[in-house]
Amino acid sequence: MKVQGKPYRSIWVNNKTGKVEIIDQTKLPHEFSVTQLTTLDDAATAIRKMWVRGAPLVGATAAYGLCLALEKNASISTMAEAIKLLLATRPTAVNLRWALESMQEKLKLLPESKRSKTAWKLAAEICDEDVEINSAIGDNGFKIIQEIWNQKNQQGTVNILTHCNAGWLATVDWGTALSPIYKAHDAGIPVHVWVDETRPRNRGSNLTAWELSSHEVPHHIIVDNAGGHLMQQGEVDLCIVGTDRTTASGNVCNKIGTYLKALAAKDNNIPFYVALPSPTIDWQIDDGNHIPIEQRDAGEVSSIQGKNRRGKLETIQLTPDESPATNPAFDVTPSRLVTGLITERGVCDASQKGLAELFPEKAI
Ligand code: MRU
Numbered sequence: 001m002k003v004q005g006k007p008y009r010s011i012w013v014n015n016k017t018g019k020v021e022i023i024d025q026t027k028l029p030h031e032f033s034v035t036q037l038t039t040l041d042d043a044a045t046a047i048r049k050m051w052v053r054g055a056p057l058v059g060a061t062a063a064y065g066l067c068l069a070l071e072k073n074a075s076i077s078t079m080a081e082a083i084k085l086l087l088a089t090r091p092t093a094v095n096l097r098w099a100l101e102s103m104q105e106k107l108k109l110l111p112e113s114k115r116s117k118t119a120w121k122l123a124a125e126i127c128d129e130d131v132e133i134n135s136a137i138g139d140n141g142f143k144i145i146q147e148i149w150n151q152k153n154q155q156g157t158v159n160i161l162t163h164c165n166a167g168w169l170a171t172v173d174w175g176t177a178l179s180p181i182y183k184a185h186d187a188g189i190p191v192h193v194w195v196d197e198t199r200p201r202n203r204g205s206n207l208t209a210w211e212l213s214s215h216e217v218p219h220h221i222i223v224d225n226a227g228g229h230l231m232q233q234g235e236v237d238l239c240i241v242g243t244d245r246t247t248a249s250g251n252v253c254n255k256i257g258t259y260l261k262a263l264a265a266k267d268n269n270i271p272f273y274v275a276l277p278s279p280t281i282d283w284q285i286d287d288g289n290h291i292p293i294e295q296r297d298a299g300e301v302s303s304i305q306g307k308n309r310r311g312k313l314e315t316i317q318l319t320p321d322e323s324p325a326t327n328p329a330f331d332v333t334p335s336r337l338v339t340g341l342i343t344e345r346g347v348c349d350a351s352q353k354g355l356a357e358l359f360p361e362k363a364i
Pocket of ligand 1: 243
């Protein structure tokens with residue numbers, strides 16, 4: 001997508017320097033800053049400290065982290081150690097495991113002398129494939145938005161609520177939940193997005209809003225608790241969210257608060273869709289309770305970052321010194337609350353049968 005007219009991906013290899021570069025997302029929306037990753041530790045830190053985030057981008061960054069490790073030493077033991085380090089950075093997004101395991105499977109069969117070069121090629125393929133997948137998700141989700149637009153007799157606006165950031169910043173490009181929205185907007189359907197602020201890290205108000213502004217998609221930021229009210233008032237036609245891991249039977253793990261939006265959508269008879277690339281499906285798990293939920297620092301709840309009057313980024317404390325906080329980063333929305341899964345191969349029921357029909361080669 002474009003930033004001030006210049007096309008960007010969220011991670012890339014600089015043609016001139018050969019270095020891996022990322023957008024430091026901890027500074028958005030106030031500063032647009034590009035950072036280089038030159039070592040395995042840089043890549044691990046970028047994921048752990050959430051300079052990059054979003055399930056597909058975490059996978060892509062881990063892939064480049066492995067390249068940076070193998071560039072120094074391409075032995076099997078170095079590869080195993082690098083993968084162990086990268087896997088420990090964030091536990092919930094399954095794309096991390098998917099990217100590393102699929103690279104390892106291919107690389108371990110090669111002679112040591114060929115591993116590093118092949119790793120760079122595989123990481124680039126993972127990125128290109130992510131872009132293609134997300135564009136296809138956009139095309140498939142577009143049809144849902146178009147259908148709603150037609151149901152409204154092409155009058156007014158299609159109001160879409162989204163949670164967290166599942167836009168191009170969370171992937172290599174296009175995004176998952178936002179991809180259909182970009183495609184609908186570009187096709188001339190008047191869409192308007194309710195952007196959940198998404199405390200504690202404010203992915204919605206910091207990142208989704210920034211993305212939508214850059215692409216001139218009409219939107220309003222709302223506090224996380226406003227969605228249910230807007231649904232009751234008939235102000236939401238459709239919800240689309242992303243996911244960090246969806247089980248083989250269609251239970252959806254996503255940013256904390258997603259479950260409450262799905263409950264409210266069900267109560268108000270509003271379609272609730274989840275957009276996901278196939279690497280986000282965990283074919284080894286059926287039960288959503290078996291997904292590891294990342295427990296993050298309580299400081300993310302008790303403090304907030306913003307721009308001060310001098311235009312500088314500042315973090316301030318919100319809560320009493322004595323009050324403890326707790327910070328589970330994700331929740332699981334049971335498949336029964338999900339209207340459908342928008343994948344690169346089409347839209348299916350959030351069920352074992354639905355997913356197995358679209359991905360017969362993956363279903364166990
Ligand atoms: O903690 P984050 O910012 O990595 O969480 C991201 C989300 O929950 C996104 O909604 C999810 O990764 C979908 S990404 C296309």
